[in-house]
Amino acid sequence: MASHALRSPGTRRRIRLDEHLPMDHRLSKVYRVGAGLMGLFLLAFGILGLLGTGQHSVLGLGSNSALAILSICVGVLLFVGMVAGGNFASTLNMVFGILFLLSGFLNLGLLDSNYNFLNFGIQNVLFSFVVGLLLMVFGMYGRVGSTLPHDNPYWRARHPEAAEWEQRAAQDQARSEGS
Structure with missing residues (x-):
C-alpha cells in the first residue's frame, strides 16, 4: 500500500523545498535567464515609453506614461529576481506570469472603454498573454512535470x-x- 494512503484523511503533509538552490544549479540558470530577458524588454519598453512623450505607440504597442512607469517597475522587480535566482526567481516568474495573463484578460475587456487608462490595444493584450506564458514556463521549468529526474x-x-x-x-x- 502506498504511504500516502496510510495518512489520515484530515492531515496534509507540507512540502518543504530547499529554500536556496546551489548557485550553479542548472534550474537557477533557467529562472534567471527568464526573469532577465523579460525584465530587460519591459525596462526598455518603459524607458522608450517615457522618452516618447506625446507618442501613443512604442515598439508597436500602445503606451502612455502610466504603462511606461508600470513596465519599468515590473522590469526592475524581474531583474531583482534574476539577481536572487533560485526558488525566489522561479516563484517570482510564476507570479508575474499569472499577473500578466490576468492583465491580458482584464484589459481585453477594457479595450474600447473609458477605463482603458493604460492605453492598451489588442497588440498589448496579445503581448501580455505571450509574456505571461513565457514567464510561467520559465518559472515552472524543472518544477513541474511527470518526468522530473530523481x-x-x-x-x-x-x-x-x-x-x-x-x-x-x-x-x-x-x-x-x-x-
Whole structure:
C-alpha cells in the first residue's frame, strides 16, 4: 500500500523545498535567464515609453506614461529576481506570469472603454498573454512535470521516502565499492 494512503484523511503533509538552490544549479540558470530577458524588454519598453512623450505607440504597442512607469517597475522587480535566482526567481516568474495573463484578460475587456487608462490595444493584450506564458514556463521549468529526474530538488521534496531510499542505496553501493 502506498504511504500516502496510510495518512489520515484530515492531515496534509507540507512540502518543504530547499529554500536556496546551489548557485550553479542548472534550474537557477533557467529562472534567471527568464526573469532577465523579460525584465530587460519591459525596462526598455518603459524607458522608450517615457522618452516618447506625446507618442501613443512604442515598439508597436500602445503606451502612455502610466504603462511606461508600470513596465519599468515590473522590469526592475524581474531583474531583482534574476539577481536572487533560485526558488525566489522561479516563484517570482510564476507570479508575474499569472499577473500578466490576468492583465491580458482584464484589459481585453477594457479595450474600447473609458477605463482603458493604460492605453492598451489588442497588440498589448496579445503581448501580455505571450509574456505571461513565457514567464510561467520559465518559472515552472524543472518544477513541474511527470518526468522530473530523481536528482531534481522538487522531485525529492515531493517524494521524500523514495529520495531517502535512493540515497541509502547509493551510500550502500559506495560502501560496497570502497571495501
